[in-house]
Amino acid sequence: xxxxxxxxxxxxxxxxxxxxxxxxxxxxxxxxxxxxxxxxxxxxxxxxxxxxxxxxxxxxxxxxxxxxxxxxxxxxxxxxxxxxxxxxxxxxxxxxxxxxxxxxxxxxxxxxxxxxxxxxxxxxxxxxxxxxxxxxxxxxxxxxxxxxxxxxxxxxxxxxxxxxxxxxxxxxxxxxxxxxxxxxxxxxxxxxxxxxxxxxxxxxxxxxxxxxxxxxxxxxxxxxxxxxxxxxxxxxxxxxxxxxxxxxxxxxxxxxxxxxxxxxxxxxxxxxxxxxxxxxxxxxxxxxxxxxxxxxxxxxxxxxxxxxxxxxxxxxxxxxxxxxxxxxxxxxxxxxxxxxxxxxxxxxxxxxxxxxxxxxxxxxxxxxxxxxxxxxxxxxxxxxxxxxxxxxxxxxxxxxxxxxxxxxxxxxxxxxxxxxxxxxxxxxxxxxxxxxxxxxxxxxxxxxxxxxxxxxxxxxxxxxxxxxxxxxxxxxxxxxxxxxx
Amino acid sequence: xxxxxxxxxxxxxxxxxxxxxxxxxxxxxxxxxxxxxxxxxxxxxxxxxxxxxxxxxxxxxxxxxxxxxxxxxxxxxxxxxxxxxxxxxxxxxxxxxxxxxxxxxxxxxxxxxxxxxxxxxxxxxxxxxxxxxxxxxxxxxxxxxxxxxxxxxxxxxxxxxxxxxxxxxxxxxxxxxxxxxxxxxxxxxxxxxxxxxxxxxxxxxxxxxxxxxxxxxxxxxxxxxxxxxxxxxxxxxxxxxxxxxxxxxxxxxxxxxxxxxxxxxxxxxxxxxxxxxxxxxxxxxxxxxxxxxxxxxxxxxxxxxxxxxxxxxxxxxxxxxxxxxxxxxxxxxxxxxxxxxxxxxxxxxxxxxxxxxxxxxxxxxxxxxxxxxxxxxxxxxxxxxxxxxxxxxxxxxxxxxxxxxxxxxxxxxxxxxxxxxxxxxxxxxxxxxxxxxxxxxxxxxxxxxxxxxxxxxxxxxxxxxxxxxxxxxxxxxxxxxxxxx
Numbered sequence: 001x002x003x004x005x006x007x008x009x010x011x012x013x014x015x016x017x018x019x020x021x022x023x024x025x026x027x028x029x030x031x032x033x034x035x036x037x038x039x040x041x042x043x044x045x046x047x048x049x050x051x052x053x054x055x056x057x058x059x060x061x062x063x064x065x066x067x068x069x070x071x072x073x074x075x076x077x078x079x080x081x082x083x084x085x086x087x088x089x090x091x092x093x094x095x096x097x098x099x100x101x102x103x104x105x106x107x108x109x110x111x112x113x114x115x116x117x118x119x120x121x122x123x124x125x126x127x128x129x130x131x132x133x134x135x136x137x138x139x140x141x142x143x144x145x146x147x148x149x150x151x152x153x154x155x156x157x158x159x160x161x162x163x164x165x166x167x168x169x170x171x172x173x174x175x176x177x178x179x180x181x182x183x184x185x186x187x188x189x190x191x192x193x194x195x196x197x198x199x200x201x202x203x204x205x206x207x208x209x210x211x212x213x214x215x216x217x218x219x220x221x222x223x224x225x226x227x228x229x230x231x232x233x234x235x236x237x238x239x240x241x242x243x244x245x246x247x248x249x250x251x252x253x254x255x256x257x258x259x260x261x262x263x264x265x266x267x268x269x270x271x272x273x274x275x276x277x278x279x280x281x282x283x284x285x286x287x288x289x290x291x292x293x294x295x296x297x298x299x300x301x302x303x304x305x306x307x308x309x310x311x312x313x314x315x316x317x318x319x320x321x322x323x324x325x326x327x328x329x330x331x332x333x334x335x336x337x338x339x340x341x342x343x344x345x346x347x348x349x350x351x352x353x354x355x356x357x358x359x360x361x362x363x364x365x366x367x368x369x370x371x372x373x374x375x376x377x378x379x380x381x382x383x384x385x386x387x388x389x390x391x392x393x394x395x396x397x398x399x400x401x402x403x404x405x406x407x408x409x410x411x412x413x414x415x416x417x418x419x420x421x422x423x424x425x426x427x428x429x430x431x432x433x434x435x436x437x438x439x440x441x442x443x444x445x446x447x448x449x450x451x452x453x454x455x456x457x458x459x460x461x462x463x464x465x466x467x468x469x470x471x472x473x474x475x476x477x478x479x480x481x482x483x484x485x
Numbered sequence: 486x487x488x489x490x491x492x493x494x495x496x497x498x499x500x501x502x503x504x505x506x507x508x509x510x511x512x513x514x515x516x517x518x519x520x521x522x523x524x525x526x527x528x529x530x531x532x533x534x535x536x537x538x539x540x541x542x543x544x545x546x547x548x549x550x551x552x553x554x555x556x557x558x559x560x561x562x563x564x565x566x567x568x569x570x571x572x573x574x575x576x577x578x579x580x581x582x583x584x585x586x587x588x589x590x591x592x593x594x595x596x597x598x599x600x601x602x603x604x605x606x607x608x609x610x611x612x613x614x615x616x617x618x619x620x621x622x623x624x625x626x627x628x629x630x631x632x633x634x635x636x637x638x639x640x641x642x643x644x645x646x647x648x649x650x651x652x653x654x655x656x657x658x659x660x661x662x663x664x665x666x667x668x669x670x671x672x673x674x675x676x677x678x679x680x681x682x683x684x685x686x687x688x689x690x691x692x693x694x695x696x697x698x699x700x701x702x703x704x705x706x707x708x709x710x711x712x713x714x715x716x717x718x719x720x721x722x723x724x725x726x727x728x729x730x731x732x733x734x735x736x737x738x739x740x741x742x743x744x745x746x747x748x749x750x751x752x753x754x755x756x757x758x759x760x761x762x763x764x765x766x767x768x769x770x771x772x773x774x775x776x777x778x779x780x781x782x783x784x785x786x787x788x789x790x791x792x793x794x795x796x797x798x799x800x801x802x803x804x805x806x807x808x809x810x811x812x813x814x815x816x817x818x819x820x821x822x823x824x825x826x827x828x829x830x831x832x833x834x835x836x837x838x839x840x841x842x843x844x845x846x847x848x849x850x851x852x853x854x855x856x857x858x859x860x861x862x863x864x865x866x867x868x869x870x871x872x873x874x875x876x877x878x879x880x881x882x883x884x885x886x887x888x889x890x891x892x893x894x895x896x897x898x899x900x901x902x903x904x905x906x907x908x909x910x911x912x913x914x915x916x917x918x919x920x921x922x923x924x925x926x927x928x929x930x931x932x933x934x935x936x937x938x939x940x941x942x943x944x945x946x947x948x949x950x951x952x953x954x955x956x957x958x959x960x961x962x963x964x965x966x967x968x969x970x
Contacts, residue, residue, distance in 0.1 A: 011674035012652050015685030023708050074677045131647035132655055162616035163814050166653035167497050170617055189496035192559045200500030205821040208833050223508050235836060319814040328813040329648050329804040336690040348693050351720060353753060
């Protein structure tokens with residue numbers, strides 16, 4: 001029973017976090033200040049970017065982070081850890097500082113999107129929950145943005161709850177989908193919790209629970225004259241559903257001065273049926289009646305339907321949005337970047353034979369560079385005490401082509417990581433969900449190159465480094481390589 | 486803040502459930518008794534079966550189902566529904582009967598796995614939450630079973646929390662993975678909640694937070710001499726991690742009479758590295774030191790590693806298990822089967838041009854038929870008042886080949902749907918998670934044909950019908966077809 005009741009989310013950790021924390025406690029290093037970066041390595045679906053989402057829930061989680069006596073007793077039952085350490089957890093609160101991109105930011109591979117500066121133990125305990133939240137919501141926001149793009153301005157609604165990976169995935173997935181651009185959700189819990197517009201009409205069972213389809217439609221519009229969207233594929237769209245819907249429009253709604261708002265098709269050939277249905281509706285004078293389509297849609301099926309001239313006014317998208325079916329793993333990771341020693345952060349690098357897996361070490365700034373038209377032309381990593389002066393000629397290094405430096409004169413820049421939490425407390429109010437959604441839209445319309453937004457072979461955004469940062473990284477790599485031998 | 490606190494899960498519904506319920510209330514049909522079946526249409530990953538999971542949480546949800554005044558006020562704010570109806574929800578409790586397969590049952594497409602017999606409104610309100618729970622847990626249990634099969638008896642641990650679709654997906658996913666056969670999880674919340682064995686050692690950050698790899702290993706085994714599994718790929722497995730691990734085994738553990746338990750490799754060519762590492766460990770006399778592998782594993786990579794002779798003793802499986810990456814949608818649906826009229830259930834059928842989408846109508850029994858060796862040779866749907874007598878020759882109809890009836894003489898049978906809830910209350914205690922897990926294992930070892938368990942072109946289990954049931958279904962289809970014309 002109690003698993004669905006109030007939850008203490010601090011326990012959403014991998015056991016190794018506690019194992020290491022107990023170790024640091026015994027080594028007396030648990031309070032050493034460290035910096036960990038969250039970043040991801042590859043855009044889903046071969047896209048050109050991703051959308052950063054889930055920050056609000058991360059901050060909620062960190063502000064509420066605590067252990068109950070019951071949690072402590074559980075850890076004691078494992079007979080792995082020091083009792084004094086475990087007893088000290090009863091008063092434990094997260095003490096760190098968080099720097100992060102604003103929620104809804106367009107983000108790119110390998111750049112820091114969130115930095116945790118905290119005592120070593122604090123930083124280690126929160127890893128799993130932070131990653132789960134950011135990975136999930138960024139996954140769904142990014143997938144949704146693709147679906148929205150394919151719908152070319154037509155409204156899209158999230159219908160996914162029943163196929164979500166359990167309840168949080170439905171609810172936080174709906175939140176992320178709204179950030180990514182859906183106009184509404186059918187998931188009541190998410191709509192209520194986050195104030196998202198909610199919609200929904202009828203299932204096939206409504207029709208099957210009535211004497212016949214006509215009666216089902218008639219009763220429905222009598223009860224909901226303002227919400228008259230009828231599901232017309234229970235028996236047959238063209239020979240039954242559509243004629244019955246038109247009959248109800250003429251016999252029930254029009255005599256009251258009302259109009260049939262829409263019909264929904266949930267099966268069959270959506271491109272063909274929508275074109276045929278449009279002709280029949282128009283011929284009946286129902287030119288204002290919208291056609292809504294649903295049934296395993298995603299960006300590819302929607303694009304195909306519209307390429308075929310499908311007459312669909314809005315889309316309900318379920319399982320392929322809420323699970324990001326084409327690429328259901330978002331792989332953000334959490335890596336040590338620096339350790340403070342004698343008042344100074346010492347950069348740390350994770351080397352690997354796989355070049356892709358080498359981290360960007362140290363404390364750092366991330367800047368987004370905009371050209372005169374306002375387009376983001378590159379992102380730039382600098383040392384934490386560098387502020388590039390773009391009024392002069394400033395040379396950046398592309399780490400993938402270090403022999404080929406480049407300069408951006410007359411560009412503007414923006415610092416991407418903002419401090420949002422100090423000593424475990426938020427330092428400013430969060431933006432509203434509608435503000436986050438509008439921020440996404442604004443970036444995609446005005447800042448992000450269309451060439452980065454196409455599905456096939458998008459342009460890969462440049463992630464450049466200042467000469468000083470690049471030098472520091474290369475020196476660390478050379479040092480590590482010497483060490484290995 | 487409050488979104489992570491106590492949750493009232495009744496609001497995890499699609500809005501259309503409330504829209505229809507309000508409609509039934511106004512039509513005065515909300516209390517009509519109906520039966521809905523949950524079933525799915527296609528096995529994930531082209532497999533031969535799936536594992537039914539999530540029942541325990543469905544029953545929790547139904548016993549706790551209620552609306553708060555705050556929920557009611559939210560619905561009132563939508564200005565869609567009748568106020569008297571909404572006010573009546575404050576006393577509303579789920580009043581239905583649930584019949585279901587025991588949790589952990591092997592299940593097949595198109596057969597009922599759970600039946601709800603309830604007043605129309607009750608049955609409609611619970612649809613989304615039931616489906617989300619069963620779809621998610623069945624997805625993960627089914628995927629896990631494939632991974633376990635590929636590991637050929639080697640232990641597998643769930644490492645997936647950070648890539649799960651939010652917190653429930655990590656926690657209930659770990660539960661489902663345990664049902665599907667993992668030996669342990671690294672997700673503390675799930676381990677505590679469901680009493681699953683928990684494990685975990687260190688991240689790369691442990692090594693990077695120490696002076697050097699040797700010191701990191703030394704401190705770790707000093708603190709955890711009984712839990713000495715060392716992560717050896719932070720710098721380089723063969724030139725650094727492995728020599729340092731062996732040095733710690735010789736210099737720190739062996740003088741205390743202790744042994745190095747294992748090494749973990751989390752990157753690189755796992756087949757090659759594990760074979761090389763095995764040779765070096767054996768040459769150093771560490772023949773009892775286990776090799777643990779992790780890094781984007783699934784049933785295909787594990788099979789490939791073992792086919793290449795990889796010397797891996799156990800696997801940690803993360804993102805591809807916890808998201809069921811190869812097929813992240815489990816498509817169970819919830820369809821009206823019958824409506825009670827004048828004391829008798831009248832069967833209802835959902836027709837469709839897509840033959841696959843035609844439902845199996847009416848109240849029904851589902852039987853599993855076993856041959857003399859104990860193998861399940863077919864499942865059988867009968868009318869609810871039929872009990873097949875297998876001591877005599879009994880003829881079944883294969884609905885895909887109705888011209889070809891068959892008989893099973895001397896077989897035994899088992900009724901698959903058990904009544905687990907009456908009037909909204911559980912009627913018996915639930916099995917423990919370990920019992921469910923053992924039940925899965927027993928079915929796969931003793932009851933389910935190996936031919937149904939292979940990955941490529943598995944045998945498709947027969948879902949047969951009694952002659953009387955088949956006749957009823959065909960008559961309903963003929964009736965519906967007449968109606969259409």
